Amino acid sequence: MLLTMTTTHRPATDLGYLLVKHPGKVHSFDMPTGTAYVMYPQADDDRCTAALLLDVDPQRLRARSDAFELGQYVNDRPYAASSLLASALAKVFRTALRGASRDRPELAGTAIPLEIHVPVLRGTPDLVTRLFGPLGWQVAATPIPLDPALGGDSRYVDLHLTGELRLADALNHLYVLLPVLDDGKHYWVAPDEIEKLLRSGAGWLAGHPEKVLIARRYLAHRKSLATTALELLEADLPAPTEEEAELPVARKAPLAGQRRDAVLAALAEAGASRVLDLGCGGGALLTALLKEGRFTEIVGADVSSHALDIAARKLRLDRMPQRQRDRIRLIQTALTYRDDRLRGFDAAVLMEVIEHVDLPRLPALEASVFGYAQPSAVVVTTPNVEYNVHYEGLTGMRHSDHRFEWTRAEFTAWAAAVAERYDYTVTVRGVGEPDETTGSPTQLALFRKI
Missing domain, CATH: 3.30.1610.20 (Hen1, N-terminal domain)
Structure with a gap:
């Protein structure tokens, strides 16, 4: 051989x-x-x-x-x-x-x-x-x-x-x-093969047109392992049933990239330098934040220790130069509970996070982030359910873990109520190529503390 x-x-x-x-x-x-x-x-x-x-x-x-x-x-x-x-x-x-x-x-x-x-x-x-x-x-x-x-x-x-x-x-x-x-x-293919696949596929597998075939064959057609691997890859590039699904019209750029750019622009608009990425998952936004020199302190927070491990590997924290390493840290925390480590920051980001929270638990997240942590600015993005009609073959929500998806009116009403309750101002805008009838695929709210 x-x-x-x-x-x-x-x-x-x-x-x-x-x-x-x-x-x-x-x-x-x-x-x-x-x-x-x-x-x-x-x-x-x-x-x-x-x-x-x-x-x-x-x-x-x-x-x-x-x-x-x-x-x-x-x-x-x-x-x-x-x-x-x-x-x-x-x-x-x-x-x-x-x-x-x-x-x-x-x-x-x-x-x-x-x-x-x-x-x-x-x-x-x-x-x-x-x-x-x-x-x-x-x-x-x-x-x-x-x-x-x-x-x-x-x-x-x-x-x-x-x-x-x-x-x-x-x-x-x-x-x-x-x-x-x-x-x-x-x-014998065990669950640790997922880690090998993600580590060796970092930077190229998430965007590969044959990633489903690759995951299934590499993991010896063990469906549960392949499903887990593909879900973890979504931290970099959502699966076709989500925001990256093929549309009947050509896209200028992947929605995941447009969303990250919109969040970075909102943070710049708020003048933030110390930033929380709440619900950071596998670290897609953290990577983009590190590339921007104006962010002097970056904290990625997630309830999943496994997701934080993936983020650490993706960021290559163990090999990162000390000067860069001093700018970032990862912490495990539940966003529905108060955490002193989250207080005193210029901005917090909840990028595609709130829709994963059960609606009865959403007020606890609001109180924890807006009421207790009280960052000077908060950036929230979430899907626009009205836009889902453009995703061919999509019959439910964009992701199996979504607890809800809001219309533009519902998201605007929620944002206005949170802003009034916790002394913030808020502006709402769309992200992604807009449709005349259904609006943009993603909604973004920028909250600023009064």
Whole structure:
């Protein structure tokens, strides 16, 4: 089982620093199913190729359940790229997968010309292209013919990928998509596989047009795991049944991005520098806040410790420079209870949060945020239910966890009542491309303390 990576970045031998494997040596690693080797068939300033060879030992495949007695010996595991090769990638190139390099840190964060070759891979040219094409690769997947006596093509392809990407991104694409194409993991898939998928898919999986297929196959068609993974991905990009559903008219930009931009604009309008992201979830808004230097203190708060863990990984808090790390912290709290840690801020954001609260509990949230924490400004966004008629196939609310969705009149009335009760002024506006009859898909209210 073979995979090669080639670069023409000069000096090309810097590939050895990125992979943390010296080009002048042959490196070997013991694996549960055999031995992995890393070697360099070519290594000079103009061109450098690193090869990962996995020598599978049939004796170590005994734990697999096969259809016949000699199944552990008569199979394609030693030759066709699969989850076995992905596991070898994770062990052998662990540092490179993280995008870290002690010797060439700047290069690790730079896109370089890369050529990936996988000589034998399960899959059709169409599927391989659908998976790798959206990630910036030029894909050449050539079917491998069967024996001439049989005629036709086999179920395998010879894959060549070319592109200019960060090496870490390339390795993470392979780590996720090789098992997806193989569609037969060699080990039991447990819930911790969700974390591996989200970690390796950070920055690209949420927006991939085949993310549903990827999640299902990567998680061995375990429906509950795939559903959970896809729901967590919504922190970056809502599923098609929500705000990002395909509409009959072209969109200028994804609604999730427009909503974040609208929130950032409202915070700038309020002159805020110390900001609370209440119900921060997986950290989509936190990432945008960190990019804005005017926000000197950022706090992400959520009732779910799991969501906070995802946000921490997404933000890469463990590797963040100390100066940046001092600007942000994550806390676990319930928004329906008073919390002294939330007091004294310039602004608080409730972005797509209130509709997840049971209506009888909403007054408790209002009292906690507007009455007790009392930030100088509060930004609230929520779906406009009138706009739902534009989402083809949507028969209920935009998300299964929504407790309610309001019309524009209902949201305006609620905002006015809260403002009067807690001494705020409020302005309400739409977010997203407006329709003449139904208005914009999202509603935003900016509260300012009197």
